[in-house]
Amino acid sequence: MSKLKQVLILGGLVRFVIPTVLPQIVSILSSINEISTPVNSFKSLQEAFYYLRHNINLYDGGVNHNPPLLVVLLSLFDDFLPQPLSAIAFNLIYTLIDLYITTILLKLNKWYNEHNSKRLKKELTGFNDDLIASFYLFNPLIILTNLSHSTSVFTFLFITESLNQLLIRKNVWRSMIALGLATYLSFSPVFLVFPILALAKTALFKKDAKEIYFEGGAIFISTLGLLFLCSFATTASFQFLDSCYGTIIMFNKISPNLGLWWYIFTEMFQFFTPFYIGIFNLYSSIFILPLTLRLYEFKTTAPVGDSFLAVVLSYIWISFTKSYPTVGDLAFGLSLLPIFKATVFPYCKFTFIYGLTLLVCLFLSPIFYYCWIVLGNGNSNFFYSINLIWGAVHIFIIMDLLWGKLTYDYIVENKIPEGDREKLRLTQI
């Protein structure tokens, strides 16, 4: 048995056997605020199933924030299978999704190295398949997210599927449909449309740029429109727009999470709220275009820029500015990073520092939450201080990757020989 198969089987078993043997683990994990939030917890999804079964409006009571089509489709498993079987069916679905994401990551890794080998006219070797797979499948944060049956797993699936359709199948339309689905599920992937379209331009050299952008944009918008219409048809009201996306845009659910914003809405004066909402929404989109443009692979110049990196960096930025982030959001971004092993990664200098920071942050976050909520001897500042560090880790990662990329571009542009690269010290590019 090859190493890759071993990794896949073991990773699959962890995801399938644990929740099957210990069914309570799903509800325990979906109550932990670092792992799942009101907008993506499995508990609220189950609540929505109950509403659907009893003909109650899905968005009554403000518990459910999942889009109607997801609820309706997943409730089929709940309705047509008896109790223990439906739980097992869900375990199986979530396991298969993660395995599918892994196989796409493998393909993306291969594509990236081939693509850049061609551009840079030298052989680049990335990590082996088994390592790339284990970075995703054995990432404890991804495992926890998966075991909690958080609905963000579906978002991960459609984001990777969008990249898969674009880079492997070379089909912009289907890529945009997948991204539209991801956006429909959790709103924030909407910002990925810019870097992904930029990537489409570089991945498909033959096509005309305008054609790609217009077609892609149109398909994306019409996918969303169609999905909204279907949702309207199933629920007979547009209330879902407010419950699913309004909650995200307006930061309505201010229960503590890993994000940077809940604290501001709970602890600050009410009359600042509209200002903050504006600022935070601006923030979540403002760096997407600059990142995309800075890393755009222009045809005319030397082979600099990296549109795929732009997608990943934009994703990490979104995870940073999200209104309801979880550990899984960052972890998904982190498991994309090994793909850059041959290009950007050797020039990242601070991996050790932010690795440690991330570790300490993950240890202290639940402890401070416990001190605040259970013991009563801490307060919200304790927990929020860790959220700030959590945000700082995102920024560290983005800055380090960007600087690594710029250094690499400088080396490529100025054709600095292999031996001098070690000595190269750049202060400004």
Add this chain to the structure above:
Amino acid sequence: MALAETISRKVHKLGLVPKAIKLLPVISFLLAVASVSWLLSLPLDGNYRNTYISENALMPSQVTSYFRESEWNIVRGYRGELEFLEQTSNEQRNLKMEKWLNDIGLVTAYHHNGFTKDTLYAIMHAPRGDDTEAMVLTVPWITSEGEYNLGALALAAALARYFSRMSIWSKNIIFVFPEDSHAALRSWVAAYHTSLENTAGSIEAAIVLEYGKNGDYFDYYEMFYEGLNGQLPNLDLLNTANLIGYHEGLHCSIQGTPGEELTKNTYFTRLRTLVRGIVALTLSGLRRNVPGCESFSGWQIQAITIRAKGSKGPHDVTQFGRVVDSTFRSVNNLLEKFHQSFFFYLMLSSKNFVSIATYLPSAVFLAVSFALSSLGCLLNSGVEASEFVNNIGRLLTIFTLIELGGFMLSLLLPLLTINTPLELQDEVVLQILLVLSIFTFILALSPLTLKKQFKFFKLNKPLTFGLISLSLFFISMLITTLLIVHFSLALLVGFLSLPLTFVQPIITQGLREKSARALEEDKLFEGSKKDPLSQIVSLGRADKAKIKVSLLLIISSPFFVIFLAGSYFDPENGVSLMRGLLTSWSELQCWTWYVVILGWFPAWLGIALSCVFGNFEVDYSAAFNDTKKEI
């Protein structure tokens, strides 16, 4: 990034990185020294603060307490009756007390805990409140010193009578009479929040009273405040009680300060209180004779224990009652839960404290010290980074296995202890401790005695260094995670396992010296062919390194420390600490045992195993070059 880049340029220019890497063990040691000196500097003037009342609503000792000499006769009357009850059974005592409380008009009920005698409790519903908040006065029948709690029981009955005649109460008052203040009280507190039928709302504060057979007069009072698992009551409650005591002219002793030194406040008395406080907080719940206030931990209840000491005077029993009365009246004023003052503090005397921001750096230094020595162990090993990466899977497997072993022990040993009858428990605990100590001794002495051919498995070089490094890093993370929740445990585990950071530098140093000598004797090429570890036995000076390592391993072994500390705190019965560790989870939900067995022990075992089975072989050419440079 530009700034970082500039700094890193400067660092490269000056060649600081290689120098710093060489000096990492020294830097790590210096940080440990800094940690100790930080702690020692806390009792210096300017580093600590005077206590103050932070919550204005408390207004301590602003009202005149009417629990005065007129009530003394009532206390005496109850005490006279209670004297007869000393020899009777618990049921009869409770019946008598219940009758008194019922006569006053209180609702009484029993808590049947199933493992020891029943706990009587009485609720006085507040005349003015909305019946949602309560204060608790706990009087165990037997004090933590094993004495019949005569004075406090009489006082409680008199106070109940006195309280019921006042109309000012806006919080319910609960009187609890457990058999002792250990598991019986803890199970009452747990039952109050889960299963009891007669309850009186959320408990804001609790006072445990201990006043043995001191008679009418006492000299001063002692205060206990340590909760379980590093928790402390809000500093406002302590200050309130202390301020009231101060206005009554009473002296308060904390952390066992003897009576004649209560008026002293010097550097050394403060340091003694600080150190005793840290030890007491670490060991809280682990000893049999607990003061009782820790039973309220974990339910957001602020609790203290006060105990009258001496019988000569000048203070009388009603003054002790007035402390309770005035404290309750202060708490009664509260509109919110205790939140204003500190929850994390270390007391230096009853009137001085250091807050978290001031004392935290000492544990942070310690955590960084472990992290740096872990890093130093990797960087000074002479092993390529890629080799570590290649071995990381095996390394994690070994450590997980060690951790699994710890996990099995952590579950099995308490089960074994709890399931033996009470009389035999000490016997069983002694055997457990002996077996574990012998195991650690054998393992610690193995590097000294075990010959190469007896090593049934060997770790390669990256694994050896990786395991030591991982273990040290593990301790560093353990300290970091416990930093806030249980500062004193983090600090003590850090100090006690500090010798582990010296293990790798000493071994490497020993081998280097040996190879340098071999160079002198021109035997370099002969020596490099054989395993250096097996050769060390024949060389006197390098042997010292092994003796040092064995000693370090012994003194940092958790079970050795538990044995020593147990015999220090309880000379007659040295196993009491171990027994406390094994039983404290099931009796009091105190998780110190799990920190020891899942945190400290695996790290120790990892380092001990790599000392015994590891391969520390130094690179002879590197050693050669170093020696040449030095010459």
